[in-house]
């Protein structure tokens with residue numbers, strides 16, 4: 545007997561071999577998809593009737609700082625350097641482990657509600673984020689943020705903590721947690737430190753998550769310090785490979801794109817954060833054209849200000865159409881690929897697609913809504929009309945985390961109240 549059967553659904557598989565099924569059935573057993581077809585002869589403990597609904601792979605958020613939900617709306621409308629150094633870092637200096645737990649749990653709740661089934665995170669007190677991921681049932685690739693700032697002692701201490709975290713949590717929560725090294729950026733970490741991180745990551749078989757060329761200020765600072773940009777510096781020290789996840793990549797030259805392609809680097813595009821902080825427009829259409837794997841991230845809630853990847857998909861599609869003066873740029877299917885398959889390629893290739901043998905990370909959207917009526921083309925609706933709040937059911941690793949809008953794994957009221965209290969106390973400490 546199977547664990548879950550989902551029937552009567554439009555199935556957006558994201559699998560180029562099979563295409564979509566207009567009225568199909570998905571069977572889940574032991575955390576994996578065991579059957580997809582029109583009908584099944586199986587029976588299951590849980591049968592979900594998904595009439596008027598779409599079943600699709602869960603969305604993958606490849607760049608965020610989950611606990612920054614506590615800073616949602618805290619320091620809006622500022623220049624990135626002022627925002628980060630003048631407001632966010634002083635507030636983060638007061639963060640306790642408990643704050644990070646409460647903020648991360650709130651992020652997990654928001655992601656479950658809006659259809660994100662896995663995410664890549666870089667932050668501090670990461671044991672707490674890992675505990676929140678464990679409790680929520682989500683999947684995540686987590687890293688401790690390493691901000692060396694040319695201070696050798698701080699670099700050593702950060703790296704020690706990063707290494708401890710990587711080793712302590714790799715494969716935890718029944719394999720749902722993976723760990724990575726998280727050097728913050730090439731303009732906040734020295735060349736020697738970045739090379740050391742590369743070495744450690746290779747030794748531990750862990751990936752690396754890093755911000756790259758987010759702002760023009762970074763590009764200019766790198767040119768002044770090294771006479772070359774971040775991508776060329778990282779390439780020269782042998783930093784890049786398919787285990788590197790580079791967030792932002794806004795200020796790229798054509799030569800940089802070629803390096804990213806050649807090295808198989810995964811790029812996380814954060815359209816809303818880049819627009820809000822006025823960082824610039826990443827050359828996403830060029831990267832995709834050249835064959836770079838580009839996925840989607842929200843960044844933290846202080847620069848977005850939510851974790852809804854449906855908003856991110858729509859924004860990315862619109863931004864690159866207007867940027868290229870071409871309405872055919874980034875069509876709906878390609879954006880859906882960025883939100884699912886491409887993200888999965890960066891974090892866990894056994895997810896991101898509804899296919900027999902893949903891990904069962906999937907979501908069900910309720911399509912019987914005024915803003916989704918009529919429906920001529922499902923992918924178009926998912927990108928241009930749907931919202932995270934249209935997700936009715938979220939399943940990760942074959943476990944139902946939200947069933948028909950009811951979150952089963954967390955006490956929603958308590959999570960919100962505790963985060964609200966922690967955020968208020970934190971801000972009053974910063975202002976004191």
Ligand SMILES: C[C@H]1O[C@@H](n2cnc3c(O)ncnc32)[C@H](O)[C@@H]1O
Pocket residue numbers: 609628632633636666667668689728755758817843844847
């Ligand atoms: C992990 C550290 O990274 C900081 N951070 C959050 N968002 C951004 C961003 O867009 N660029 C650079 N750094 C960022 C976060 O506050 C932590 O200090």
Ligand SMILES: [Zn+2]
Pocket residue numbers: 607608609755791843844
């Ligand atoms: Zn970031």
